Amino acid sequence: MHEVTYLEALRQGLREEMRRDPGVFILGEDVGRYGGAFKVTEGFVAEFGEQRVIDTPISEAAIVGAAAGAAHLGLRPVAEMQFIDFISCAYDMLTNYVATARYRAGLACPIVVRGPCGGYVRGGPFHSQNPEAAFLHTPGLKIVCPATARDAKGLIKAAIRDDDPVLYFEHKYLYRRIKEPLGEDEDVLTPIGEARIAREGADLSIITYSAMVWKALEAAAVLEREDGLDVEILDLRTLLPMDDAAILATVRKTSRVMVVHEDTRTGGVAGEIAARINEGAFEWLDAPVLRVTAADTPLPYAPTLEDYVLPQTADIVTVARKLAAY
Amino acid sequence: MTASSRRAGPAAVGDASAPRGRDAAPGAGAEGGVREAAGAPASLDRSGLLDLYYFMRLTRSLEERLTNLYRQGKVIGGLFRSLGQEADSVGSAYALDRRAGDVLSPLIRNLGSLLVMGARPVDVLRQYMARAGSPTRGRELNVHFGDLERGFIGQISHLGDMVPVMAGVTLAFRMRGQPRVGLVYVGDGAMSTGAFHEGMNLAAVRRLPLVVVAENNGYAYSTTLERQTAVPELVRKAGAYGVRGERADGNDVVAVYEVTRRAVDRARAGGGVTLIELVTYRRKGHAEHDDQHYVPREELARWERLDPLDRYAARAVAAGWLSAADLADADGRVARELDAAVAEAEAEPLPEPAGALAGVYASPARQPAPWYREAAGA
Secondary structure: OOOEEEHHHHHHHHHHHHHOOOOOEEEEEEOOOOOOOOOOOOOHHHHOOOOOEEEEEOOHHHHHHHHHHHHHOEEEEEEEEEOOHHHHHHHHHHHHHOOOOOHHHHOOOEEEEEEOOOOOOOOOEEEOOOOOOHHOOOOOOEEEOOOOOHHHHHHHHHHHHOOOOEEEEEEEOOOOEEEEOOOOOOOOOOOOOOOOOOOOOOEEOOOEEHHHHHHHHHHHHHHHHHHOOOOOEEEEEEOOOOHHHHHHHHHHHHHHHHEEEEEEEEOOOOHHHHHHHHHHHHHHOOOOOOEEEOOOOOOOOOOHHHHHHOHHEEEEEHHHHHHOOO | HHHHHHOOOOOOOOOOOOOHHHHHHEOOOOOEOOOOOOOOOOOHHHHHHHHHHHHHHHHHHHHHHHHHHHHOOOOOOOOOOOOOHHHHHHHHHHHHOOOOOOOEEEEOOOHHHHHHOOHHHHHHHHHHOOOOOOOOOOOOOOOOEEOOOEEEOOOOOOOOHHHHHHHHHHHHHHHHOOOEEEEEEEOOHHOHHHHHHHHHHHHHHOOOEEEEEEEEEEOOOOEEEEHOOOOOOEEEEEEHOOOEEEEOOOOOOHHHHHHHHHHHHHHHHOOEEEEEEEEOOOOOOOOOOOOOOOOOHHHHHHOOOHHHHHHHHHHHHOOOOOOHHHHHHHHHHHHHHHHHHHHHHHOOOOOOOHHEEEEEOOOOOEEEOOHHHHHHOO
């Protein structure tokens, strides 16, 4: 078994599902002959043909709308947003049409909308976004954010097989920076709706997801070495539906909790998690729930500016120390 | 100069015989009478000719029943009429092949299309009255419902969105090698949306088996065509997408059927997308609450004389396609069916409140209730 990157793991998952189910097909901008802007679907046209790997016009609303229509007829479309920033162009289609289809009309809409999210790559305001909070508020959608190569594969396969619409946010910083052993035909399935303990610990909990799992792990190593703190890290993996049981379990275990996400602060996922902890485990807390997030700005381009706005490992260490001392 | 007299423009793309401008479209004579085309329709037999009448009558009478129920407060939400537009709905939907599995997606004024596809009047009544047994179990309003088995997918309120969705439906037909056709309705208003443009372009690029029917009824709520678009003949937009354009008198049910049938046949044969403009007129306000104070009275009167149901009845009898007795029989059948449907729907209950939490997802099957609802035992 050889080591595969996060991107290759995602590609494996897509390829295996397309081989397994002839109803699975891909549509998006430059996904076919070019193989995708990040080469996620490289080689797919050669294997599956242009009928199942469809290059579309620059039309995110039409990509998502057409995916929905095909899904009603029993197919399993995987729509790529070239950068997840462009999913906002399909916001109406996702929130009004796709998310409500089952509830209002009994129409199955098993689509996956996936694309590269996230910063730390000097992409500027329109190639770095994390749009999860914009969709967390929409009943009818599911949202997954893999942090590891195994979950990149396991969640894309689970998303494709899921009978509900799933937004799959893959972090472009992780594409080629992390790897782990994964078999080409290893049928990894990560259950949607289940968080994962990324690091066991007893003193305080960091609840996080996506690329921030790795920053939290770095911070935990610093805190163990320099402060003797034993940090638990909960990788949510799925944001919608949220794994309340796992969140409340880690709160009860450590009684000190912080939430870390790369998205901006106001109206972010961390606020929702803090509210759930407040309602479900207030009496277990020894300290307020604290947040580490991006500042409330568009994401700037210059390295000095981007690094200042985005959460860094040192920020997590600082806030964890405040939490531990509370 | 009236609003509509400014609408004359160049002839339709791909159809040199298409009527010019809105005024000329229905063939109004000098005295305001109607001059109909001669001859029997080529592809309709007696039962088809009778169906066209039956479905137009059913549409109009069902809406009249709904109006009564609305005035009695039994329609929960708004009521949207298609008075004067029955021919464009019925004639276009009738051109689809239901046995072949063709699928359409309607707009708010396409009740007639749904009825042609097999929607039951009692279900339409249940929808308007928010009954538990309505197709959407009380979750959606009016004609916002679908039935894939019968061949229609319900619209949402966001105009234009169904064009990309129907592009996807027809893409699925293509991928599965099925000789099925899709039809989607838009209006002079919906054609201003981005979703319409994106869906048209995608369908055109991939030459999908999709017929796009543009109902030009002169108004989007209170907004006239001139304020909606600088292209007064909507069919000219076909050229911008590289698809075939056709234009027809939307108040002539036979003309509507024939132009749509040609487009459907072409789509089924691999000829790609057709944009059909049907020139018609919205004779009621946007919904029942709207008194149309912004509409010139003489404009309304002119289109009342072009009533599609009256025109078709007179023509069918004069041409010997149908007898006066045939029409009276159909009227009687419609009245009996609607008596039964209204009684059935009125007797049914509203949905159980907590049922609202089910079916947001396939899994989990039910959303949690807020704890204070559970505590209250709701």
